[in-house]
Amino acid sequence: MDLLTPGWPPRWLTPVTDAELSASGGPDTADFIETFCRITKDSVAGSAGTLLELRGWQHKLLRFLLARRADRRYRHRQALIGVARKNGKSALGAGIALDGLRFGPQGGEVYSCAGDREQARIVFAAARRMVELDEHLSSCLKLYRDAIEHPESGSIYRVLSSESYTKEGLNPTLTLFDEVHVQANRELWDVMALAMGARSSPLMIGITTAGSRYDSSGRDSLCYSLYEYGKRVALGEVVDPSFFMAWWEPVNLDADHRDPATWREANPGFGDLVDAEDFASAVLRTPEAEFRIKRTNTWVSGTSTWLPAGAWDACADPSATIPDGSEVCLGFDGSFNGDSTALVVVSCAEIPHVDVVELWERPADGDGWRVPILDVEEAIREACRRWQVREIVCDPYRWARTYQVLEDEGLPVVEFPQSAARMTPATTRFYEAAVNRQLTQSGDARLARHIGNAVLKADSRGTRIYKEHKHSTRRIDLAVAAVMALERAVQTPVENPDVDFLAWDDL
The missing domain is CATH 3.30.420.240 (Nucleotidyltransferase; domain 5)
Structure with a gap:
């Protein structure tokens, strides 16, 4: 276990071999992000327009996520990354997407997906703004309202949502799913997984917080089913090298949600990307179930007591x-x-x-x-x-x-x-x-x-x-x-x- 990198490892991490980590594309992606991708809004992380500086746990995450086999193909085809709000998910996702567009295969197709078009545009909008803020990116990428093009390679980055009427004819090389927990069903996830079948080294990444365990039909939600599957892979109950999961949550899921130690376990950027004072304020005015979901990345059963006793x-x-x-x-x-x-x-x-x-x-x-x-x-x-x-x-x-x-x-x-x-x-x-x-x-x-x-x-x-x-x-x-x-x-x-x-x- 790495005890020297704050925020790492997450509570659940699927295994990767040392050889695959050595061949990982993570360091190259991290280098691209820190060289060309800029902060889009003033925040705890820094001022708008300054270059992103990835934290140690983000470097580790990219190395595991983008591990490569001996044949140089990605080890993973599907990935689920679960972390509480405000830990830099959108910025990291935008950086990964732009790297996949700029240095991915010829004729690549990169997609930002979500349950609705507004949510899908969050990561895409961050990526678009990164292009506008950087001289090199703006010189080689062409911006459209809902697309970014890399003319030299013929690659394109688009927004796609569950509200889109058709997903036929897609051939994705890289897909970023934002907030998987809001997906009403598996349809879009499964469509994208099937569509990337013709690519030699595709990758679909879901970056999300926790949510409800059940969908509107009472069955396990898409995100919860992926989470449960990822735990089984992490525990060695299932051998599936193609699936990756990194999930931050408290070791004790029943831990006091008001305890800063609980906040730290679920937030790799606690005290850095996310402000400890904001947590101390939010816990006083946020329903417990909502706080556990969004701030400690913990699944809830669907219902819980509303107001605190008294x-x-x-x-x-x-x-x-x-x-x-x-x-x-x-x-x-x-x-x-x-x-x-x-x-x-x-x-x-x-x-x-x-x-x-x-x-x-x-x-x-x-x-x-x-x-x-x-x-x-x-x-x-x-x-x-x-x-x-x-x-x-x-x-x-x-x-x-x-x-x-x-x-x-x-x-x-x-x-x-x-x-x-x-x-x-x-x-x-x-x-x-x-x-x-x-x-x-x-x-x-x-x-x-x-x-x-x-x-x-x-x-x-x-x-x-x-x-x-x-x-x-x-x-x-x-x-x-x-x-x-x-x-x-x-x-x-x-x-x-x-x-x-x-x-x-x-x-």
């Missing part, structure tokens, strides 16, 4: 109220029968206050019970008479008629679909506010129960609150309504909104 109770202020006429946002989460229906109010104040307006919940013996829709609509109207309601924040699912009725009456209904794109940042914001006591709450036992019932679900689309399982009777509707309402209450109001507040005195 955090919600610490925000209780039963004496606090929201005075009549105050500016507020209402959060509404409704169903007809299976779940409860919740109406929550959050004040638009510097320290928001959260309270329950009403909860309609099916009783234990309530077979056939349905939410009293007219009562719900009247409760919303009454809340609008009592407070100055900036927005009635609601998911349009199943309640479109009610929302239309309220809109026709002039009430400020704002749709908030409970998609991952919306609920992930809203869940994080609510967590931060609760843990840092940047909100107060009424002490309502029903709201506390729903908050306590909520769990975090992490998958390829993000981290957000869910019921423990689909058919659970543990309700979370008040929690969902509170998350939506707080997200809107802390936003800066739009000037001259399309819908004015209703002047109830005129009715």
Whole structure:
């Protein structure tokens, strides 16, 4: 074991022979990166425009990754590199891609791939900026919006995503997969693996952080299945010289995620490329599951407890109220029968206050019970008479008629679909506010129960609150309504909104 290089070795490393390491192309690639590739943004690593300086662990990684056999062909055909966020993954990937474009085979095809086009462009954009910043690279490479060409060799570097309609006719020499954990399925990975079959020494590299173990179908995700396979190769249970994995994670996966020793194990660039003070700050305001995934590169099972024990109770202020006429946002989460229906109010104040307006919940013996829709609509109207309601924040699912009725009456209904794109940042914001006591709450036992019932679900689309399982009777509707309402209450109001507040005195 190499104890002299900080950050090396990773927790899991597949074996490579000394002879293959001696013949590795890693040193040549490292030399190219440090000679021509520049930092693209001011960061802890250095100022924009200065040449990249690879760390010792990155030199080791390239030597292992690009090991060569006696016939000079790459030992590996597929590789998975797992490391926590902000350890220089994008810059290293961009450097590898440009080296493969500039010094790869004639007619080479290099691809940046990801689950969506925006993600795929991250590594490519870094590479493009590196070309712009360096005189030599800009003189021999031609830039296009989604491609970089090396005219002398006829090689091309392109962006490709799962959203692309066709991947037919590809013949890749080098493929960089960014954030493999967000791949919805194996399709693009398998297509690229098959497409490179005609090349003599191709390489496909996935560079990622951990994520959820399961995909939306409940099966092992692509990234987790590769991780599990890589562990078996590293342990010698499977002999597969063509597969490489280097994965940084804590030795004890249950280690305290608040312990700096845990951070160091999962971050080879800790205290160097990544700032220790940033970790100390982030751990105070990030849900544990999300912190473990992104900061300690640890897989989560899919769900975990949402708020830390005691955090919600610490925000209780039963004496606090929201005075009549105050500016507020209402959060509404409704169903007809299976779940409860919740109406929550959050004040638009510097320290928001959260309270329950009403909860309609099916009783234990309530077979056939349905939410009293007219009562719900009247409760919303009454809340609008009592407070100055900036927005009635609601998911349009199943309640479109009610929302239309309220809109026709002039009430400020704002749709908030409970998609991952919306609920992930809203869940994080609510967590931060609760843990840092940047909100107060009424002490309502029903709201506390729903908050306590909520769990975090992490998958390829993000981290957000869910019921423990689909058919659970543990309700979370008040929690969902509170998350939506707080997200809107802390936003800066739009000037001259399309819908004015209703002047109830005129009715």
